[in-house]
Amino acid sequence: MSAVVPEVEVPASEDVLAVTEDVWMALLGDDAPLLPRTVAPGAPFDVAAWSAATTISGGWQGVVTVELDEALARRLTMRMLALPADEQASDSDVADAVGELVNMVGGNVKSLMPGPSVLSLPAVAAGRAAFSSDSALACRVDLVWQDAPVRVSVHVPQEGPR
Amino acid sequence: MKILIADDSRVMRQIVIRTLRQAGHGGHDIVEAENGRQALEMVQTEAPDLVLSDWNMPEMNGIDCLSALRASGSQVAFGFVTSEGSEEMRERAASAGAAFLIAKPFTPEAFDDALRSVI
Numbered sequence: 001m002s003a004v005v006p007e008v009e010v011p012a013s014e015d016v017l018a019v020t021e022d023v024w025m026a027l028l029g030d031d032a033p034l035l036p037r038t039v040a041p042g043a044p045f046d047v048a049a050w051s052a053a054t055t056i057s058g059g060w061q062g063v064v065t066v067e068l069d070e071a072l073a074r075r076l077t078m079r080m081l082a083l084p085a086d087e088q089a090s091d092s093d094v095a096d097a098v099g100e101l102v103n104m105v106g107g108n109v110k111s112l113m114p115g116p117s118v119l120s121l122p123a124v125a126a127g128r129a130a131f132s133s134d135s136a137l138a139c140r141v142d143l144v145w146q147d148a149p150v151r152v153s154v155h156v157p158q159e160g161p162r
Numbered sequence: 163m164k165i166l167i168a169d170d171s172r173v174m175r176q177i178v179i180r181t182l183r184q185a186g187h188g189g190h191d192i193v194e195a196e197n198g199r200q201a202l203e204m205v206q207t208e209a210p211d212l213v214l215s216d217w218n219m220p221e222m223n224g225i226d227c228l229s230a231l232r233a234s235g236s237q238v239a240f241g242f243v244t245s246e247g248s249e250e251m252r253e254r255a256a257s258a259g260a261a262f263l264i265a266k267p268f269t270p271e272a273f274d275d276a277l278r279s280v281i
């Protein structure tokens with residue numbers, strides 16, 4: 001975990017971790033633990049990935065992003081759809097599943113922060129996440145599940161001159 | 163009993179159906195809508211006994227769907243299944259006429275408790 005904290009209210013890394021663990025356990029069960037992963041501050045997500053983001057606006061402003069390893073995104077989708085092992089998840093199913101994942105994490109982060117706010121529909125991409133240059137990293141949680149990396153990050157509007 | 167599940171995510175609709183089964187409510191007829199507008203139409207055409215709706219959806223969100231239903235005179239039982247479980251959202255849901263709000267991530271027990279309040 002690491003955080004670069006600007007001068008606005010931001011969620012605690014511990015809270016984002018707890019939210020992520022709750023969502024993860026609900027979706028994937030507890031047969032394998034979600035473990036911390038040590039990543040250098042500022043390091044980009046280092047694997048081919050799916051990414052999804054949702055924006056919170058109103059009483060609190062922020063963007064919650066989830067990035068996932070490709071194989072993990074497909075396993076997550078198969079588990080969420082309860083597909084048999086000999087079937088493949090389509091790209092649209094993966095986009096749907098990853099979008100729902102960030103919706104759950106983002107909705108719970110929104111509940112932790114001052115309101116009233118509005119949660120956007122998720123935006124999903126096959127690839128790494130892109131972050132606006134006028135936002136600052138507030139919180140980042142790097143995790144690993146069955147050797148596959150997962151990253152949850154929260155960005156907030158950057159204050160002051162850039 | 164007929165249950166209308168409204169969610170723009172096919173994955174989440176599947177999870178809700180599976181969770182209903184795990185909660186001991188697998189014997190109900192299920193119909194599905196992809197957004198609030200479709201749900202609004204299907205309440206007329208399908209006459210469900212209960213609507214389980216996401217909050218954030220394209221075309222029409224869940225709270226606008228519920229408001230439109232009540233404005234049209236429909237008193238169909240309506241519950242939210244949403245990632246937004248704050249007190250503020252629960253109050254908005256209740257004020258609009260929702261019977262309950264199940265926050266994601268959820269458990270079969272949460273579904274059972276909620277459904278027992280309307281069955």
